[in-house]
Structure formats: structure tokens, C-alpha cells
Amino acid sequence: xxxxxxxxxxxxxxxxxxxxxxxxxxxxxxxxxxxxxxxxxxxxxxxxxxxxxxxxxxxxxxxxxxxxxxxxxxxxxxxxxxxxxxxxxxxxxxxxxxxxxxxxxxxxxxxxxxxxxxxxxxxxxxxxxxxxxxxxxxxxxxxxxxxxxxxxxxxxxxxxxxxxxxxxxxxxxxxxxxxxxxxxxxxxxxxxxxxxxxxxxxxxxxxxxxxxxxxxxxxxxxxxxxxxxxxxxxxxxxxxxxxxxxxxxxxxxxxxxxxxxxxxxxxxxxxxxxxxxxxxxxxxxxxxxxxxxxxxxxxxxxxxxxxxxxxxxxxxxxxxxxxxxxxxxxxxxxxxxxxxxxxxxxxxxxxxxxxxxxxxxxxxxxxxxxxxxxxxxxxxxxxxxxxxxxxxxxxxxxxxxxxxxxxxxxxxxxxxxxxxxxxxxxxxxxxxxxxxxxxxxxxxxxxxxxxxxxxxxxxxxxxxxxxxxxxxxxxxxxxxxxxxxxxxxxxxxxxxxxxxxxxxxxxxxxxxxxxxxxxxxxxxxxxxxxxx
Numbered sequence: 001x002x003x004x005x006x007x008x009x010x011x012x013x014x015x016x017x018x019x020x021x022x023x024x025x026x027x028x029x030x031x032x033x034x035x036x037x038x039x040x041x042x043x044x045x046x047x048x049x050x051x052x053x054x055x056x057x058x059x060x061x062x063x064x065x066x067x068x069x070x071x072x073x074x075x076x077x078x079x080x081x082x083x084x085x086x087x088x089x090x091x092x093x094x095x096x097x098x099x100x101x102x103x104x105x106x107x108x109x110x111x112x113x114x115x116x117x118x119x120x121x122x123x124x125x126x127x128x129x130x131x132x133x134x135x136x137x138x139x140x141x142x143x144x145x146x147x148x149x150x151x152x153x154x155x156x157x158x159x160x161x162x163x164x165x166x167x168x169x170x171x172x173x174x175x176x177x178x179x180x181x182x183x184x185x186x187x188x189x190x191x192x193x194x195x196x197x198x199x200x201x202x203x204x205x206x207x208x209x210x211x212x213x214x215x216x217x218x219x220x221x222x223x224x225x226x227x228x229x230x231x232x233x234x235x236x237x238x239x240x241x242x243x244x245x246x247x248x249x250x251x252x253x254x255x256x257x258x259x260x261x262x263x264x265x266x267x268x269x270x271x272x273x274x275x276x277x278x279x280x281x282x283x284x285x286x287x288x289x290x291x292x293x294x295x296x297x298x299x300x301x302x303x304x305x306x307x308x309x310x311x312x313x314x315x316x317x318x319x320x321x322x323x324x325x326x327x328x329x330x331x332x333x334x335x336x337x338x339x340x341x342x343x344x345x346x347x348x349x350x351x352x353x354x355x356x357x358x359x360x361x362x363x364x365x366x367x368x369x370x371x372x373x374x375x376x377x378x379x380x381x382x383x384x385x386x387x388x389x390x391x392x393x394x395x396x397x398x399x400x401x402x403x404x405x406x407x408x409x410x411x412x413x414x415x416x417x418x419x420x421x422x423x424x425x426x427x428x429x430x431x432x433x434x435x436x437x438x439x440x441x442x443x444x445x446x447x448x449x450x451x452x453x454x455x456x457x458x459x460x461x462x463x464x465x466x467x468x469x470x471x472x473x474x475x476x477x478x479x480x481x482x483x484x485x486x487x488x489x490x491x492x493x494x495x496x497x498x499x500x501x502x503x504x505x506x507x508x509x510x511x512x513x514x515x516x517x518x519x520x521x522x523x524x525x526x527x528x529x530x531x532x
Contacts, residue, residue: 285301
């Protein structure tokens with residue numbers, strides 16, 4: 001029977017490539033009736049190949065859609081400690097599912113689906129509020145939610161082999177809370193992370209004192225460049241819930257404003273474990289920069305939604321350059337043609353170190369708030385079941401310093417992937433999924449049904465005494481602390497295009513670091529053990 005299932009699933013996949021999708025849907029419906037919930041296991045030259053039929057998926061399909069089937073050809077790899085993981089990077093069979101139909105509860109193929117066709121992808125309704133159609137029992141390895149609504153309750157229901165693309169506490173990166181965190185951190189360490197930032201209406205009196213300053217005002221919950229105002233203090237809305245920043249000069253590219261988007265992956269809140277993707281995104285304003293016209297957002301804003309009516313295509317600036325390219329290309333320009341940036345020479349190595357430092361110190365600044373907002377969810381669970389990718393928006397000053405504009409909790413990978421001739425959004429997401437180590441279990445019951453009795457998932461949280469921290473090493477750590485160190489060790493074996501943020505070099509700058517974060521990175525300072 002298993003052999004027959006394998007053959008039938010491959011026939012359905014081939015039909016999908018040759019004939020119309022509706023015909024394949026009818027065929028899929030026939031398979032669902034015939035095969036119920038069987039699982040096919042076979043072997044190929046690239047390792048274990050699992051072809052899994054997912055008939056429950058119609059729960060997420062509009063009634064007019066009839067039948068849809070998702071075939072997941074999953075190749076596997078091994079973690080550093082012997083666990084079976086989905087291999088997102090090194091298996092040709094995975095690529096065969098590139099055009100698999102993935103349908104969410106809105107009866108649309110979500111744009112994110114273009115990045116997540118190697119495995120069963122379940123997309124939450126992006127516009128739902130309290131009553132979301134999100135069946136946690138759906139057989140899926142990863143749940144992608146574009147909203148934080150119902151997140152905490154869903155996270156508690158995940159099985160050991162399911163993942164959620166949300167970390168608790170991501171609210172800490174909202175514009176106002178991030179501004180508070182950075183301003184507060186400056187009391188403990190000299191920082192020049194962001195332009196001077198104020199929160200309205202809380203800091204209204206301070207803003208009124210800057211009458212001769214040009215400022216930029218951004219709504220607290222704003223997105224896609226909507227609601228942004230640039231001008232003097234008397235030209236902005238002082239009663240709007242917003243963040244106000246001094247409008248600083250930036251380095252120009254061919255006389256255009258530009259900024260950088262770097263992708264930061266958080267795989268653990270406590271201890272704090274983070275990575276940034278080395279190849280970021282450069283975004284260029286459409287029109288030539290001038291200080292005389294603050295009413296035209298295409299002069300001052302680099303947001304693609306502002307500069308381009310067609311969100312799925314790259315645009316050209318008034319100078320004829322592409323409005324979006326990657327940071328690897330930028331650094332080549334900086335080295336070879338510094339004059340187009342108004343500079344005689346630029347040390348790109350030093351600049352990249354400043355970028356990493358800005359990202360690192362931003363995370364350190366917001367860390368106490370990140371932990372605080374994570375309290376509703378128990379963080380110390382293995383295996384880990386959550387991760388999140390953030391977009392850090394940075395700019396370079398004429399003095400070649402690097403500062404932070406803001407952090408985006410929902411970076412638009414689908415758009416980056418579509419408009420870039422030289423940037424592949426798939427690589428960011430696939431590298432992230434490869435890094436976190438998405439576990440797979442042949443026994444479907446362990447994937448589909450949340451485990452109610454989870455006592456075996458938790459390791460007793462015992463910690464090294466504070467007075468013993470100076471002498472701590474891996475051999476003397478508690479079992480729980482070793483598990484945290486092992487997570488770093490294991491993830492670094494699949495790091496791909498990411499770079500781990502080395503918090504062990506910044507322990508003195510944590511104003512409120514947790515005991516666990518402090519202990520883990522003191523162990524890392526001693527050197528990671530070798531796994532035989």
C-alpha cells in the first residue's frame with residue numbers, strides 16, 4: 001500500500017505540472033477518499049524522502065475551492081546531537097515542490113507561500129482579530145502568523161515538532177517602547193544608536209522646545225510609510241500618538257537618500273540568542289534629495305510602498321539606478337566609487353563592524369522589555385518551538401556612523417524576493433529555517449496532536465550560583481544551562497548566511513540581563529566544547 005501511495009502522490013504532482021490545477025484538485029479529492037491519512041516513506045539518493053498527504057488542509061480552504069492537496073517531499077538531515085531535521089538547503093527533492101498549491105483561510109495563495117513551499121505551510125488570517133480560524137491540530141511543521149492575536153494560547157498548544165514564527169515579547173520592538181528602551185539605556189552606557197527620539201504626547205513639552213529643528217513624525221502603529229510627516233515642529237500633529245525624531249542628514253547615493261534593511265533572527269529570548277543575515281537590503285528614494293521640499297515623500301522616504309505603485313517590481317530612481325539592491329553590491333560601490341557617496345574613501349570593513357554593533361546594542365537595549373513582555377509564556381522549553389525574523393532599518397551618516405531608524409516585526413520578504421534582481425528572499429527564510437532546525441518525526445501523531453502532558457518536555461531549571469559564575473565552564477554547568485549552550489552549538493552548524501551576534505563580548509552592557517543569559521555567555525566565553 002505504501003508503494004502505491006508513493007506512486008499516486010508523484011502522479012498527482014506531475015499532473016499539477018502538466019494539466020490545469022482544477023483537474024488535479026479532483027484527482028486529489030479522489031486520493032483523499034481512497035487513502036484517508038496514510039503516510040508514504042521511501043528513500044532517495046539525498047536521504048529520507050517523506051511524501052505526506054494532508055487531507056485536513058481543506059479546513060483552510062473556501063468552500064468554492066473544492067479539493068486541494070499539498071504534497072511535501074521532505075529530505076532530512078541530522079542535528080549536531082542526532083535529531084532528524086528537515087533539510088531546507090541541500091536536497092534536490094525539496095525543490096520539486098516549488099509550485100505546490102498552498103492555500104490559506106482567505107482562499108488566496110499567500111505571497112509568503114513563494115518562500116515556504118518546501119514543507120507544509122499554514123498561514124493565519126492576517127486580518128482577523130479575536131476569532132481566527134487557526135486549527136492547531138492541522139498537520140504542519142511550521143505555523144506562520146502575521147498577527148500576534150491569539151499567539152500566546154497557540155504557542156502553548158504546539159507539539160514538540162511544531163514551530164511558530166513569533167516570539168513572545170516582540171511588542172518590545174514597537175516604535176514607542178523601543179524609543180523608551182534606548183533612551184533609558186543611555187543612562188547606563190554611552191550610546192548613539194538613534195537620532196534624538198521623543199514620544200508624543202508624553203514628551204510634548206520637549207518637542208515644543210525644538211522649534212528650529214526639522215523633525216520626522218511616525219505613527220506608533222504606522223506601516224508602509226503611511227502617516228509620516230516631515231517638517232518643523234509647528235507642522236506636525238503634537239496630539240497624535242507617535243514617535244518624533246530629529247531629521248538627521250544621511251549619506252547620499254548619487255544624490256539620493258538611502259537606508260539599509262538587515263534581517264535579524266531571534267531563536268531564543270532567555271537566554272538571548274540572535275543572528276543577523278550578512279546580505280541585507282538597500283532601499284533608495286526615488287527622487288533627488290533636496291532640503292527645500294518636505295511635502296514629497298519620494299524625496300525623503302525609501303519605503304518601497306511610497307516610491308513604487310507596482311509593489312511587485314523594482315523601480316528606477318530619477319538618476320536611472322535601481323531603487324533596491326543588496327548590501328553586497330552597496331559595499332562594492334562604497335569601495336570602488338566612494339565619490340558617488342560624496343566621500344574620498346570609505347573603509348567598508350569598519351562600516352560593517354559598526355552595522356553589527358548597532359544591531360547588537362539595539363538588542364541589548366530592548367532586552368529587559370523583551371523579557372518582560374514574554375512573561376505570559378514559559379520560555380525554558382526544549383525543543384524550542386518559536387523563532388522570529390525582524391527587519392532592522394539603519395542609515396549611514398555623512399560621518400560614516402551607523403544609526404537605527406526603527407525595527408519592523410513583519411518584514412515583507414515576498415516583496416523583496418519579487419523586486420530584486422540580485423537579492424533572494426528565499427535564501428533568508430530558508431537559511432533561518434535550516435538554522436533553527438525544524439524537527440520531523442515519522443510518527444504523525446507526534447506532529448499533529450499537541451501533547452497534553454508536557455512534563456517530559458521541561459528540564460528542571462537549576463542555575464549556577466552567582467558567586468560561582470567567575471569559575472563557570474561547560475563541565476560545571478547545570479544540565480539546563482548545558483541545554484542552552486548546546487542550542488548555540490547546534491545552530492552554528494547550520495548558520496548559512498547568518499552571523500551569530502556575540503553577546504559574550506557585551507555582557508557588561510546588559511543593564512538587566514537575566515541570570516541565564518549571563519551564565520550561558522560566560523560559558524561561551526570559555527570556548528564551546530567539542531562534540532564527538
